[in-house]
Amino acid sequence: MKANLNPLSNTNPKKTVEVLSIGTEILLGNIVNSNSQWIAEELSALGLNHFRQTTIGDNLNRISNLITEISKRSSLLITTGGLGPTPDDLTTEAIAKAFNNKLQEREYIWNDIKKKLNNNSSINENSILKKQCLFPEDALIINNPRGTAPGMIWKPTKEFTVMTFPGVPEELKEMWRESGREYINQNFSDNKIFFSKTLKFAGIGESKIAEEINELLSMRNPTVAPYANIGEVKIRITAKAKNNSEAKRIIQPIKEKIINKFPTFVFGEDRDTLASVIVSELSYRKQSLAFAESCTGGLLSSFITSIPGSSKVFKGSIVAYKNEIKNSILNVPNNLLVTHGAVSKEVAQSMAIGLQKLLKSDWGIAISGIAGPEGGTKEKPIGLVYISIIGPNNKIHNIKKVYNPIRNRIDIQRLSVNECLNSLRLILLSNKD
């Protein structure tokens, strides 16, 4: 069975939208194309699905041919970039060429540019800036309150509109908000919006989730789509509706259905992280937290301290990387280190107990493991990790994990951090201490 992943899209062929980024610097990898993402988000919010984003370099013929190509399959094209004064800024010229149009100078724009650059004596009638006053005769101008380069809204044919914006993100955004968005809303949207809710998962893989909610993946409104990254799985539910509250009503039952299927695996929504939900929960309980880290080497602490407000709950950590520190600071007996080795349940537990005595926190997590690429043995391979969590009632939870040794050092550290945070979350969930 085929999933229909984009069933919400506007299937009226007259209303298809494309986004075109113009700039050799993008093709050379010098900058990330963040404008396309921003426009994509805006278009989604307007309920307009676009089917394609393209990036092309500063070459007159290539841009012009591409515009011709797009005008045959789409009804609206939004371009960014290539509106500046230098010779490699070719967007308006290339669009005109695609439709055999001749550009004409608009005097009021030239006056406007001169005003914007007042006191600048280098502005004469031969200035390269003059190029920014050239437009097709019947184009509407999009005023640029943040710079000298205006954009345009031009309908060279009955079925095709092109809107041009500069590549400078601040200028693009202001012009979009001031004029672009409203024009699109009035002429291209069917008065519906898109709204998404993302559920975050821990302790379960993407394929396992997808298998269990297979029937939801082919829904049409809302759509349900899983995404995965290292140590993070999420499901995005997207509704098309008249407004946000209608969208929320459409999303709610599906969201509940998914949460009910995975009651302990869903840890949050949207911008929640494992660290942020733990900081919130412990803040609410007015309880404190501390770590004793060996193999994660400070990464566990940094995940918590990346969260604003973590200072309310987080006391600090002992990064006990060398055994002498485990012994001298955390009071792990040397005979334990010799008999069981630093990577053992016994040592992790002793680290947790030492930590709690030392930092006097309500919750403590100790972790010891082998992140590689060296230090693995047959009995204790790379990827072996012991976690010990101690709570306010002094009850200790011990966890052993064996990560696949094809994982590299950084991955093993990150997965270990996730395991620590998720284990604490699950203990908190089942425990009202």
Added chain:
Amino acid sequence: MKANLNPLSNTNPKKTVEVLSIGTEILLGNIVNSNSQWIAEELSALGLNHFRQTTIGDNLNRISNLITEISKRSSLLITTGGLGPTPDDLTTEAIAKAFNNKLQEREYIWNDIKKKLNNNSSINENSILKKQCLFPEDALIINNPRGTAPGMIWKPTKEFTVMTFPGVPEELKEMWRESGREYINQNFSDNKIFFSKTLKFAGIGESKIAEEINELLSMRNPTVAPYANIGEVKIRITAKAKNNSEAKRIIQPIKEKIINKFPTFVFGEDRDTLASVIVSELSYRKQSLAFAESCTGGLLSSFITSIPGSSKVFKGSIVAYKNEIKNSILNVPNNLLVTHGAVSKEVAQSMAIGLQKLLKSDWGIAISGIAGPEGGTKEKPIGLVYISIIGPNNKIHNIKKVYNPIRNRIDIQRLSVNECLNSLRLILLSNKD
């Protein structure tokens, strides 16, 4: 005059390259398309100019039609995304459809996937993961050392090759470095190789560097291009040559020229990081390192412990997030905390002294600052950071930084970590203790 932006580029029309990103989440604006930028940089380094980047959603027909379109105008297509196990992962299927090819199961890949997911009892013959073993019969497989989804190199026609990579950046990068790059180099460059040397900078901005080496930026062979990311600036020197040793001969004088212009700012080459050069230098000196972290909350430690072999030099850290820990563990006098505040030269210095007494390391770095978004005052604004570095001769170096408060918490923490590491590097450079 038109800028010659990529003078090394291959202009043979038979060798044109395109990049295609597949994923509805990009069209919805949920993620930035950073993969395209990364690949663009890599292609530039290989001397291959690509003329177009396209993004398309997870729709079988649309992907398939686009592949057909691209195959008619380009000789190499690099795709990212859509190789996962879920129903919206359609890349391989769509490519096969474009050329009326039937996918076949490769048993050894299935065995490999099962091995990678060892101990996972849920993997049976009906698992959706099985999809990841399906390839055209004559496709070469690109092994994925970081995940279950392999890519492929397939030549469906004499004139067209497609290479597929996953959308997970870590997997894409490793597969590219392990196999993809070399294949492209051997098959799509014009009997010349492209060889790059990257110089890494710390403590200086991109524009400052660009101004000072302006005349080098217009060179043709080698080309010299600056890149910047948060807290990281690099210059890539790329030569086109018959072989690596000829390329190195071309690069060497330019490299020396740049290093001589910035003798203290260049800290390393290629995959060096500030953390890795410090681990190397201290290993060589057989000296140890420890940290006392407040505002960076473990991030400084994690930068060092992300480096393989860091256990040779790194003893551990005290993450003294709360003042009570600064006092009880690091022995910072309470009156110092009250009089000067935790974010002060005096407290940072006292933390460094307490750290060295406690962990007995040759080098110690203490850091205290305000990462925000709360906690700033007029006297002590967000972005204020004090660093104190103590060495084997007990000499203390104090550093004060004020980061722009428009920086967010994560940026301030990252910039602070860079400052700690770069300051230690400069002390080590001028100091043979």
